[in-house]
Amino acid sequence: MNSEFTIAVHSLAYLAYQPDRMATSEMIAHNVNTHPSRVRKVMSCLKKQGYVGTKEGIGGGYLFDRSPEQITLAEIFRATSIGSIKPSWCSGNGDDNCMVACNMAEVMDHIFCEAEEQLIMYLQRITINDVLERVRAARQQSTT
Amino acid sequence: MNSEFTIAVHSLAYLAYQPDRMATSEMIAHNVNTHPSRVRKVMSCLKKQGYVGTKEGIGGGYLFDRSPEQITLAEIFRATSIGSIKPSWCSGNGDDNCMVACNMAEVMDHIFCEAEEQLIMYLQRITINDVLERVRAARQQSTT
DNA sequence: TCAACTGTTACAAATATAATAACAGTACAC
DNA sequence: GTGTACTGTTATTATATTTGTAACAGTTGA
Numbered sequence: 001m002n003s004e005f006t007i008a009v010h011s012l013a014y015l016a017y018q019p020d021r022m023a024t025s026e027m028i029a030h031n032v033n034t035h036p037s038r039v040r041k042v043m044s045c046l047k048k049q050g051y052v053g054t055k056e057g058i059g060g061g062y063l064f065d066r067s068p069e070q071i072t073l074a075e076i077f078r079a080t081s082i083g084s085i086k087p088s089w090c091s092g093n094g095d096d097n098c099m100v101a102c103n104m105a106e107v108m109d110h111i112f113c114e115a116e117e118q119l120i121m122y123l124q125r126i127t128i129n130d131v132l133e134r135v136r137a138a139r140q141q142s143t144t
Numbered sequence: 145m146n147s148e149f150t151i152a153v154h155s156l157a158y159l160a161y162q163p164d165r166m167a168t169s170e171m172i173a174h175n176v177n178t179h180p181s182r183v184r185k186v187m188s189c190l191k192k193q194g195y196v197g198t199k200e201g202i203g204g205g206y207l208f209d210r211s212p213e214q215i216t217l218a219e220i221f222r223a224t225s226i227g228s229i230k231p232s233w234c235s236g237n238g239d240d241n242c243m244v245a246c247n248m249a250e251v252m253d254h255i256f257c258e259a260e261e262q263l264i265m266y267l268q269r270i271t272i273n274d275v276l277e278r279v280r281a282a283r284q285q286s287t288t
Numbered sequence: 289t290c291a292a293c294t295g296t297t298a299c300a301a302a303t304a305t306a307a308t309a310a311c312a313g314t315a316c317a318c
Numbered sequence: 319g320t321g322t323a324c325t326g327t328t329a330t331t332a333t334a335t336t337t338g339t340a341a342c343a344g345t346t347g348a
Contacts, residue, residue: 001145001229003235005231006234006235006252009252010235010248010252017243017244024323024325031242031245032245033235033237033238034306034307035307035308037327038306038307040326040327043326047325054324054325055324056315056326057314058315058324059317086145088304089147090147090150091150094173094175094177095175098161098175099280101158104153108153111267111275112145114266115266115267118262118265122259132244134247134254135247136243138251139247170293179337179338179339181339181340182339184296187295188294188295199346200344201347202347203292203293203347203348204293205294206294233306
């Protein structure tokens with residue numbers, strides 16, 4: 001799977017963690033441990049879908065546009081990584097006369113598509129707020 | 145996801161399609177449209193798990209060891225591609241003092257792990273025989 | 289003992305992913 | 319206005335992963 005999903009979730013959790021302040025791409029990138037440009041690319045996508053607000057110019061950056069309890073990971077997955085379950089390689093057709101060779105790609109495609117739907121149903125149950133709660137719980141455990 | 149899963153499923157469906165004859169890696173590779181060496185690598189793995197029988201030497205090749213109705217795609221996935229849902233890149237720790245930065249990798253890891261379990265549960269419901277049936281159904285549709 | 293296989297390793301080629309640089313556009317401070 | 323600090327976007331380079339291919343030891347049967 002594409003790691004843009006990870007970047008998006010981490011960035012949103014970071015925004016949820018400090019809800020009042022605007023965060024610049026540089027701040028987020030430092031927290032996520034990647035390049036600011038990559039963060040901007042992902043956040044630009046999230047902005048278009050209405051998940052975050054942005055402000056250009058001095059004092060600008062990113063801010064939540066909806067509440068962290070409303071946004072599920074399913075939505076983020078759809079925005080950033082739809083179709084990434086299916087491998088790019090597909091078993092082609094080396095034998096025109098064979099029923100299996102001719103139709104396997106289509107059958108596998110369908111299987112990967114449904115598999116992704118299952119995945120999305122699972123991600124539907126997790127919100128950005130849940131992620132932040134889990135982060136808090138993980139911290140708790142590592143200090144005991 | 146790793147395409148070895150696709151190669152494995154295609155190969156097994158091909159074996160199920162002509163259950164009496166042994167198929168060589170070359171025959172399978174031609175049908176799957178890849179290199180015989182890649183097929184041998186995948187099949188070697190399936191052999192170790194007891195899904196297919198192999199015979200070396202003249203007249204050798206691969207043959208089903210269990211019936212196609214028994215083998216689910218979940219088993220094949222586990223044998224070939226476990227762990228491949230999770231992206232190799234993970235959001236690292238650029239900020240030691242931040243709870244989010246420190247624990248996000250662990251939280252995401254857990255999410256990907258559970259997501260994979262969901263996927264496996266879905267694949268559990270599909271057997272190699274089902275795949276062959278779907279191939280037959282696809283053929284049916286394309287001729288009408 | 290030869291031919292036709294598998295099993296395995298090593299390496300080259302192709303592709304995908306991530307990092308980085310660069311710069312136009314925007315908003316605010318002065 | 320002009321400078322500064324930001325986003326948005328594109329292009330390019332570096333790195334990692336995936337796939338294809340070759341090579342050869344080991345096995346089996348004619």
